[in-house]
Amino acid sequence: MRGLIVFGASRGVGLEVAKQARAQGRPVRAMLRDGSDAAALEAIGADIVRGDALDAAAVDAAMAGLDAGTDVVTTLGSFGPGVPVDYLGNRNVIDAAERAGLRRLVLVTSLGGSETWPHLSERSRKGFGGAVREKTLAEAWLRTSGxxxxxxxxxxxxxxxALGGALRIENEEAHGFVRRADVAAVVLGCLADPATIGRAFSIVDPGCPA
Known part of the structure; x- marks a missing residue:
């Protein structure tokens, strides 16, 4: 069973990815910042390492000793002002994965990233457009990696x-909501599907209430 390392696993989609991967029997390592609550991850038997994704050396240390077949998932993001984890944190993960000789990485960003920016509403641009732009930089960094x-x-x-109705939409405008558990299932499904390599998907569920 392929191992998995998750960044951003203390909550949200990252935590759901870790839970579902452990339910599949996969070994999971998660890097958490000092002070972040690790109880949920410890309860499922995840391997916890402490460090800040903005510290490149800490990210390298988190990946130390991993088998070359280990998958990488990063859901890092802040949606807050003055915290550059959306780009620099994800960039550190991407660079560290290359240095560690790992091959497979799934980056979770947001609707509005890269070519989907024109589809983001003006209200959303004003509310969290800065973070989406930083996520777009992370996407570009990943696309130019190996x-x-x-x-x-x-x-x-x-x-x-999970509702089970999440759609993977490629090269089309997408709007709507989706449950974090469904996004995690999509992430793990993509890791198991080589046909998704080099592609970007918007994820929404028409049946998910706002």
């Missing part, structure tokens, strides 16, 4: 059990 990558751009994220 990694076998997939980019996942969820719509508005909601909590709750």
């Amino acid at each position: 990694l076998d990558h997939t980019i996942i751009r969820p719509g508005g994220l909601r909590d709750g059990a």
